[in-house]
Amino acid sequence: MKLQNKVAVVTGGGSGLGREFCIQMAHEGAKIVVADINKKNGEETVKLIEAAGGKAYCFEINVVKTEHINNLIASVLEVFGTIDILCNNAGITGERTKCHQVTEDSWDTVLEVNLKSIFLMSKAIIPIMIKQGGGVIINTASASGIIASAAGVEYTAAKHGVIGLTKQLSYEYGHEGIRVVAIAPGVIKTPLTKQFSNEDGPFHQLTMNAPAGRYGEPIEIAKVVTFLASKDASFIHGHVIPIEGGSTIL
Incomplete structure (x- = not known):
């Protein structure tokens, strides 16, 4: 129970990687706040956690709206009294085409959801963590935040931005007792990536040529996130942890 009585807010916790993050951290004793724009999905995650004996709370949110x-x-704070862990996981894909074909709308939307939301969530929660003497922020970047790929210019730019933001926040708040780290998953088998994780998908050759030679499973990412959220990772600051089967070393 490495996260006993810790309170974790997970954006995009209603499905995919976010849901698995919630389940695994709850398994280690954390009280989970499932923050998702899809309330139905969020409530389903809560049910899964409660069925296993954990504690969870669903909140419908648009992560790019400060009021939300x-x-x-x-x-x-009213329900749990504190926020110890923030997982900035909410994200979307873009148009996955070349730069000159990408619409401004896609660029703006992807940058807003995938990057600006992390800035807004961190900006709002960091003062609480400072006041209580510390906390952990884990940002979901991507292998596309390390290398260029078929993910497209807006997605790749946003995820590179996530890594830069992670480093800057660590630099600014490490001495306040706040650890900020990022993860960089490869293509993981989730509903969001179902159309990509097949033989005709744009990432198939890259994934199969990597040392692992396969797509990842959500639990493989969630276990790393749970470790990073715990005291076991207390000396890891500001870094991005690739969890991509080795695809970024090629």
């Missing part, structure tokens, strides 16, 4: 974020924080 402030309401979330107020509710969490």
